[in-house]
Amino acid sequence: MSKAKRYLLAIAFLACIYVQAQEIEPTTPEETEFYEPVPPKVAPGKNGSAPSDAIVLFDGTSMDKWISSKDSTAAKWILNDDGSMTVKDRTGDIQTKQNFGSVQLHIEWKSPEQVQRDGQNRANSGIFLNGLYEVQVLDNNDNDTYVNGQVGSIYKQHVPLAMASVPTGEWNTYDIIYHAPEFDKGQKVKSGTLTVIHNGVLIQDHVEIKGTTPYIGWPKNPPHGEGPLRLQDHGDNSRVSYRNIWVRELD
Incomplete structure (x- = not known):
């Protein structure tokens, strides 16, 4: 314990x-x-850096803590000189080698400065807690889409309370509190919850996770324990970048 x-x-x-x-x-x-x-006692970080009890998952120096989601080989995304990593189109999702349950997650992301495409095909990615529950990443600046799939949504489940994105090409911050669902004898006995703060603005307020977040169909509730943090390659030349990723385990 x-x-x-x-x-x-x-x-x-x-x-x-x-x-x-x-x-x-x-x-x-x-x-x-x-x-x-x-x-x-926990020493806080400065300017978004990790506090003393955090597990740093990406600090810009390597991708050693990440693997390909589809075959567990080395992550094939692009490691940039500025301390970020960028989705390499059609190489697939990546996920952490380590599994987690309930966590506090800090993650920073940005869309490319050059706007390409529109709707769900503009700088689309996603952050999956437990590898199953998606917080949407999308460039929604002057780019309308269905609101339960816009930036900051719990995909296809919860519309964000606000659209708090910075200008296209600048760095966004998500601070996420995730409490994992609980299962007993293969049945869900307590729903998970998500709280999301986007650039300092509360956009998801302890919302209930109804189940998985599929593109098509209703949420499902397969029993599970701890799982990885997964980042999505949407496969549309999204060129979304990530940096400064850390978690604090909550149980």
């Missing part, structure tokens, strides 16, 4: 004690104060 989960369980235990004690009104301030468990 992780330190974070032990900390949350201890808090829950103390909360139960606190509720039981409410029958007698406290008469001193000390009766409503407690000093354990002490939260772990």
Whole structure:
């Protein structure tokens, strides 16, 4: 069990004690104060850099922590001199070698400066939590599409609260809180949730994940445990770039 989960369980235990004690009104301030468990210290990063307890998945120096989603060979995307990586058209999705459950994810992305195509074919990519649940990446600047498939949507499920993209060709930031669904004996007993902050703007507010996010058909709920973070090659010369990717495990 992780330190974070032990900390949350201890808090829950103390909360139960606190509720039981409410029958007698406290008469001193000390009766409503407690000093354990002490939260772990985390040194925050600066300007989007990873905090001290994060797992850095891409820092611009190599793609060693990523593999091809289709055959588990080395990731074939383009590693750029500016510390980013760019989708190499029709080489397929890439995913992390490491699997995760619930996480806080920080990731930065940008569309190419030169606009090509329109609708879903303009700088389309996606970020898949657990390899299954997509947060849409798309250049929506002066580019309308179906709103449950626009930038920042939980694809085909949740329309974003706002369209908060920066100008085409500039770097966007997603900060995502993902709580994985729970399964028992092959059945989902608790839905997962997603919170997405796009360039500092809340666009998905603890929304329920209905299941997988397919292009065609209804969401499905196959039982699963931990899974990879997957980045999409949409196969349309999207040329989307990514940089500064890190996660903090939440359980």
